[in-house]
Amino acid sequence: MDGTGAGRARTKGSVPTATISRLPGYLRALATLMARGVVTAPSGVLAEVAGVRPEQLRKDLSLLGAHGRRGVGYDVAGLRAELEATLGLTRERRVVIVGVGNLGRALARYPGFPDRGFVVVGLVDADPAVVGTRAAGLLVEPLERLDALVRDQEATVAVIATPAEVAQDVCDRLVRAGVRGILSFAPRPLQVPVGVDLRAVDLGSELQILAFHDHHRSGGGR
Amino acid sequence: MDGTGAGRARTKGSVPTATISRLPGYLRALATLMARGVVTAPSGVLAEVAGVRPEQLRKDLSLLGAHGRRGVGYDVAGLRAELEATLGLTRERRVVIVGVGNLGRALARYPGFPDRGFVVVGLVDADPAVVGTRAAGLLVEPLERLDALVRDQEATVAVIATPAEVAQDVCDRLVRAGVRGILSFAPRPLQVPVGVDLRAVDLGSELQILAFHDHHRSGGGR
DNA sequence: TAGATTGTTAATCGATTAACAATC
DNA sequence: TAGATTGTTAATCGATTAACAATC
Numbered sequence: 001m002d003g004t005g006a007g008r009a010r011t012k013g014s015v016p017t018a019t020i021s022r023l024p025g026y027l028r029a030l031a032t033l034m035a036r037g038v039v040t041a042p043s044g045v046l047a048e049v050a051g052v053r054p055e056q057l058r059k060d061l062s063l064l065g066a067h068g069r070r071g072v073g074y075d076v077a078g079l080r081a082e083l084e085a086t087l088g089l090t091r092e093r094r095v096v097i098v099g100v101g102n103l104g105r106a107l108a109r110y111p112g113f114p115d116r117g118f119v120v121v122g123l124v125d126a127d128p129a130v131v132g133t134r135a136a137g138l139l140v141e142p143l144e145r146l147d148a149l150v151r152d153q154e155a156t157v158a159v160i161a162t163p164a165e166v167a168q169d170v171c172d173r174l175v176r177a178g179v180r181g182i183l184s185f186a187p188r189p190l191q192v193p194v195g196v197d198l199r200a201v202d203l204g205s206e207l208q209i210l211a212f213h214d215h216h217r218s219g220g221g222r
Numbered sequence: 223m224d225g226t227g228a229g230r231a232r233t234k235g236s237v238p239t240a241t242i243s244r245l246p247g248y249l250r251a252l253a254t255l256m257a258r259g260v261v262t263a264p265s266g267v268l269a270e271v272a273g274v275r276p277e278q279l280r281k282d283l284s285l286l287g288a289h290g291r292r293g294v295g296y297d298v299a300g301l302r303a304e305l306e307a308t309l310g311l312t313r314e315r316r317v318v319i320v321g322v323g324n325l326g327r328a329l330a331r332y333p334g335f336p337d338r339g340f341v342v343v344g345l346v347d348a349d350p351a352v353v354g355t356r357a358a359g360l361l362v363e364p365l366e367r368l369d370a371l372v373r374d375q376e377a378t379v380a381v382i383a384t385p386a387e388v389a390q391d392v393c394d395r396l397v398r399a400g401v402r403g404i405l406s407f408a409p410r411p412l413q414v415p416v417g418v419d420l421r422a423v424d425l426g427s428e429l430q431i432l433a434f435h436d437h438h439r440s441g442g443g444r
Numbered sequence: 445t446a447g448a449t450t451g452t453t454a455a456t457c458g459a460t461t462a463a464c465a466a467t468c
Numbered sequence: 469t470a471g472a473t474t475g476t477t478a479a480t481c482g483a484t485t486a487a488c489a490a491t492c
Contacts, residue, residue, distance in 0.1 A: 016482075016483070017482095018482080018483060018484090019483090020431060020434055020435075021427075021431055023430070023431075023434065024424065024426065024427035024430040024431065025411065025424075025427065027430070028409060028410070042448080042449060042450085043449075043450075044449090050411065051411025053484085053485075054449095055484080055485060055486070055487095056483095056484065056485080058449090058450065058451065058452090059451085059452085059483095059484080059485090061450095061451090062450085062451050062452070067450085067451085068449080068450060068451085069449085069450075069491090069492055070448080070449050070450040070451080070490075070491045070492040071447070071448045071449050071450075071491070071492040072448080072449070072450090072492065073448095073449070073450085074450095086434070087430050087433055087434045087437065088433045088434060088436060088437025088438070089430065089433060091437075093429070093433050093436070095429070101328075102327065102328035102331045102332070103328045103329075103332065105324065105328065106323075106324035106325045106327065106328035107325075107425070109324045110324070110325065110425060110426075112409055112424075112425055112426035113425070113426060113429065115426065116426040116429065116430055117430075117433075118426075118429050118433075156436055157429060157432050157433070157436065180432075180435075180436045181429075181432030181433070181435060181436050182432075183425075183428050183429060183432060187250065187334055188250070189247065189272065189273025197432055197435040197436065199428050199431060199432060201423055201425075201428065202246065202247075202334075203329070203332060203334055203335070203405075203423075204246065204332075204334035204335060204337065204338040204340075205243075205246035205247065206405050206421050206423065207315070207317070207335065207338065207340050207379060207403075207405060208245070208246040208249070208309050208311065208338055208339075209242060209243055209245075209246065209421060210379050210402075210403030210404075210405060210419055210421060211309055211310045211311060211315050211339075211340075211379070211403070212242055212245065212308070212309045212310060213242075213402075213403060213419040214310060214315070214378050214379065214402045214403050214419065215309065215310025215313075216310070238458075238459070239458095240458080240459060240460090241459090264472080264473060264474085265473075265474075266473090275460085275461075276473095277460080277461060277462070277463095278459095278460065278461080280473090280474065280475065280476090281459095281460080281461090281475085281476085283474095283475090284474085284475050284476070289474085289475085290473080290474060290475085291467090291468055291473085291474075292466075292467045292468040292472080292473050292474040292475080293467070293468040293471070293472045293473050293474075294468065294472080294473070294474085295472090295473070295474085296474090
């Protein structure tokens with residue numbers, strides 16, 4: 001019951017964030033199944049490969065408006081194309097990486113990015129010793145060039161791999177340059193305006209959380 | 223009301239995972255405040271620096287059994303020590319990294335690890351061309367040495383930075399060797415037995431989630 | 445048709461936010 | 469004491485799980 005609709009249950013804009021965060025996993029599972037030559041799969045099989053429960057997968061897909069066939073399952077290739085369209089992966093995304101230290105350099109070469117439709121089009125660093133060097137086939141440019149680079153290369157996504165101290169400043173610049181999504185590895189909370197999407201990965205925190213569970217000897221039984 | 227207790231509200235074991243995942247952020251905020259010479263801070267200030275709401279911070283701390291002073295706030299140094307004890311950071315944690323490609327190498331050198339009490343004590347790779355090379359002052363050892371390395375070095379935590387295909391096998395070996403926490407960067411869901419803690423970071427998925435929001439033009443207003 | 449599996453509604457669970465009495 | 473701020477309870481919200489009628 002959504003009152004608004006004339007009939008075409010669109011769902012757009014109302015997809016829960018938890019659902020969205022599982023879509024890349026579903027996509028990967030579908031790719032795996034396709035590679036195995038599987039044409040049709042019931043929710044149980046798909047969920048197993050994706051590492052979730054069948055009910056959750058069905059619920060997520062129904063929230064998206066994707067459909068399977070009762071008594072049969074889901075069309076693997078069809079669903080994959082549908083999810084790719086939902087995630088906007090039909091268009092190539094252009095990425096700028098700011099901070100070309102060990103981590104930034106590793107990310108520039110990370111094969112998982114091109115594999116999933118992301119092209120690194122620019123590298124930026126504040127250190128004069130790093131500027132002018134090459135990484136992953138790209139010339140590292142100075143911080144002053146950030147704005148021009150984002151615009152010229154039409155980058156819509158950026159990765160922040162700088163020290164924490166400068167991360168907010170870099171973030172502000174990226175937003176001003178028109179970037180719409182930011183993935184930050186800086187161990188510090190960042191502020192972005194509404195309309196810009198920020199995701200943060202804090203590697204040190206991840207280890208500390210593991211330490212907590214270790215420390216408290218989780219689980220008694222097997 | 224927990225029925226069990228005689229009086230000493232211990233809370234141990236019943237801390238929500240959402241709360242635990244925020245503790246490293248609180249710890250960072252406290253370190254920042256201490257560096258600024260702040261001795262006492264109310265929840266509003268602490269929460270602001272940590273990037274959360276004051277009510278949530280107070281709730282989290284109360285679930286942990288940490289206490290502030292009404293009308294005054296929290297003792298920065300004291301709370302920090304308390305959280306470090308809760309997270310088990312009083313003891314140094316020893317980490318093995320499996321997979322010494324670009325990402326593994328970057329993680330081996332990542333300053334955020336030693337900064338937070340983690341020491342990388344071993345590097346392992348399956349590629350004969352990589353074995354025997356040095357990274358971050360450590361010799362890369364072959365996969366066969368994994369078990370002995372974990373035991374000899376008393377590593378309790380491991381990082382998986384291998385290709386997806388071998389990740390589950392590496393994971394199984396790590397578990398057998400006695401590792402209690404695993405941080406995986408492999409783009410594939412992994413299975414671990416109860417009692418072992420697994421956290422997974424999938425860099426490609428993070429970008430795809432950003433792409434979704436970009437694609438669907440989030441937020442209308444400012 | 446009979447069997448299988450979806451799509452959806454309802455029930456449960458967990459986490460966040462709000463409100464305020466306790467108390468420093 | 470008066471003012472400020474905690475600690476906790478209650479209300480809300482969102483997400484997961486269960487159950488099952490619809491239907492291929």
